[in-house]
Amino acid sequence: MKRVVITGQGTINPLGRSVAETLEAMREGRCGIGPLEFRDVDRLAIKIGGQVKDYDPETEFNRQQIALYDRFTQFTLLAAREAIGQSGLSFGGELAARTGVVLGTSGGGLQTSDENYRSVYEEGKNRVHPFVVPKLMNNAAASHVSMSYNLKGPSFTVATACASSNHAMGLAFHLVRGGAATVMVTGGSESMLCFGGVKAWEGLRVMSKDACRPFSANRNGMVQGEGAGVFVFEEYEHAKARGAEILAEVIGFAMTSDASDIVMPSKQGAARAIRGAVEDAGIPLDAVGYINAHGTGTAANDKTECAAVADVFGAHADRLMISSTKSMHGHLIGGTGAVELLACVMALREGVIAPTIGYEEADPECALDVVPNVAREAKVDVVLSNAFAFGGLNAVLALRAA
Amino acid sequence: MSDVADKVIGIIAEQAVLDKSDVSMDQTLGDLGIDSLGLVESIFAIEEAFDIQVPFNANDPASSEFDISSVAAIVKAVEGLVAEQHA
Numbered sequence: 050m051k052r053v054v055i056t057g058q059g060t061i062n063p064l065g066r067s068v069a070e071t072l073e074a075m076r077e078g079r080c081g082i083g084p085l086e087f088r089d090v091d092r093l094a095i096k097i098g099g100q101v102k103d104y105d106p107e108t109e110f111n112r113q114q115i116a117l118y119d120r121f122t123q124f125t126l127l128a129a130r131e132a133i134g135q136s137g138l139s140f141g142g143e144l145a146a147r148t149g150v151v152l153g154t155s156g157g158g159l160q161t162s163d164e165n166y167r168s169v170y171e172e173g174k175n176r177v178h179p180f181v182v183p184k185l186m187n188n189a190a191a192s193h194v195s196m197s198y199n200l201k202g203p204s205f206t207v208a209t210a211c212a213s214s215n216h217a218m219g220l221a222f223h224l225v226r227g228g229a230a231t232v233m234v235t236g237g238s239e240s241m242l243c244f245g246g247v248k249a250w251e252g253l254r255v256m257s258k259d260a261c262r263p264f265s266a267n268r269n270g271m272v273q274g275e276g277a278g279v280f281v282f283e284e285y286e287h288a289k290a291r292g293a294e295i296l297a298e299v300i301g302f303a304m305t306s307d308a309s310d311i312v313m314p315s316k317q318g319a320a321r322a323i324r325g326a327v328e329d330a331g332i333p334l335d336a337v338g339y340i341n342a343h344g345t346g347t348a349a350n351d352k353t354e355c356a357a358v359a360d361v362f363g364a365h366a367d368r369l370m371i372s373s374t375k376s377m378h379g380h381l382i383g384g385t386g387a388v389e390l391l392a393c394v395m396a397l398r399e400g401v402i403a404p405t406i407g408y409e410e411a412d413p414e415c416a417l418d419v420v421p422n423v424a425r426e427a428k429v430d431v432v433l434s435n436a437f438a439f440g441g442l443n444a445v446l447a448l449r450a451a
Numbered sequence: 452m453s454d455v456a457d458k459v460i461g462i463i464a465e466q467a468v469l470d471k472s473d474v475s476m477d478q479t480l481g482d483l484g485i486d487s488l489g490l491v492e493s494i495f496a497i498e499e500a501f502d503i504q505v506p507f508n509a510n511d512p513a514s515s516e517f518d519i520s521s522v523a524a525i526v527k528a529v530e531g532l533v534a535e536q537h538a
Contacts, residue, residue: 094504252491252495253491253509254491254494254507254508254509255508255509255510257508257510268510269508269510269511270508270509270510311488312487312488313487313488347510348509348510348511349510
């Protein structure tokens with residue numbers, strides 16, 4: 050089996066327009082959640098989110114591109130530009146044929162759906178723009194990345210709600226590890242912050258009206274975010290031969306299904322995925338120094354996740370660190386694992402553990418070291434990134450320092 | 452029985468897949484086999500039926516302003532919200 054390394058990373062999210070800006074915000078424990086700004090927000094009960102503010106697509110894309118790119122595709126392309134730029138790769142000939150794109154998203158071009166339903170139902174129009182379908186389809190972002198960079202290998206989109214980008218990155222890892230691709234561009238993107246997108250979540254009664262406070266006893270729900278994270282996964286020998294800078298190594302991945310409830314998480318399903326990733330990596334449990342938690346800030350997730358970690362790691366659960374950066378950027382749904390992987394790479398490369406901000410009150414059901422409120426310097430060699438989706442679909446990645 | 456109580460019991464009975472006559476005021480939603488998803492659906496149905504906003508967060512049902520500890524408590528809370536609505 051081939052070894053798989055990360056040679057590029059890029060992002061746009063509520064904390065920043067680049068990896069550098071995002072990591073600075075995470076080191077400072079800055080919050081990117083604030084008042085939502087879009088049409089009809091006054092008709093929502095939930096009025097906060099992790100929105101990418103002051104974003105003007107016209108500074109990044111031309112008119113023809115904007116006609117085809119939903120906001121989730123725009124975010125993907127901006128993150129991909131940074132990641133591929135950092136990798137130093139250009140794609141032609143055999144390498145182009147052996148490079149693909151696997152991206153996660155849950156809602157796809159939801160803003161496009163929302164705008165056009167409004168137009169035909171509310172405004173009574175009988176005609177829509179000709180590109181509505183290619184703009185809203187879930188694979189639009191993956192396809193535009195492949196077209197923009199001439200990537201002709203295995204390319205598709207994964208939709209497993211909140212675990213989408215972890216599933217996508219896990220599959221990209223498998224494709225490179227198994228030899229089906231030399232390079233994979235992978236990660237995820239989401240942009241559901243529009244009236245219909247937030248209204249739908251409101252209905253479930255799990256959203257917080259004031260803040261995302263994972264693991265804190267007074268937590269009262271999740272907060273949605275938007276944005277994208279994209280990585281370049283590359284076969285190790287290929288990266289080494291060209292002298293690429295290796296940011297981290299992907300060493301394990303596991304996915305499980307709870308097969309129990311459409312919204313309530315299961316400790317067993319989460320634990321099997323966590324243990325599976327460690328076993329796939331072939332490392333001892335006590336090698337894991339940091340876990341980037343799913344940590345949504347809901348009552349159900351956080352206590353279930355902590356119980357799963359305690360079950361898997363036993364006494365070592367009290368020595369490792371576990372934090373949720375959703376407290377800062379919100380829950381990016383299908384893109385969340387990708388943005389959170391940035392915190393994992395930061396932990397490995399820089400020895401800085403991103404904090405769980407908004408932590409106010411200890412919860413005996415979440416009695417782990419959640420790195421409350423302030424980033425911490427600590428050397429870690431192996432990290433995990435958890436994602437547990439509605440529908441009981443779990444995906445956990447394991448990374449090692451380069 | 453008030454109109455409100457009758458309608459609320461109807462909604463709860465439908466969610467529990469029971470006859471209205473099998474729902475009694477002292478029962479809890481747990482007694483009736485209604486889980487968290489069923490509860491959220493019932494609250495939605497109540498909001499639609501009475502055109503009211505029910506203050507309820509599934510993260511912490513116990514500390515929501517809306518008392519869901521029994522069928523009687525729910526009826527009382529809905530009666531209060533309906534009265535406020537028409538005040």
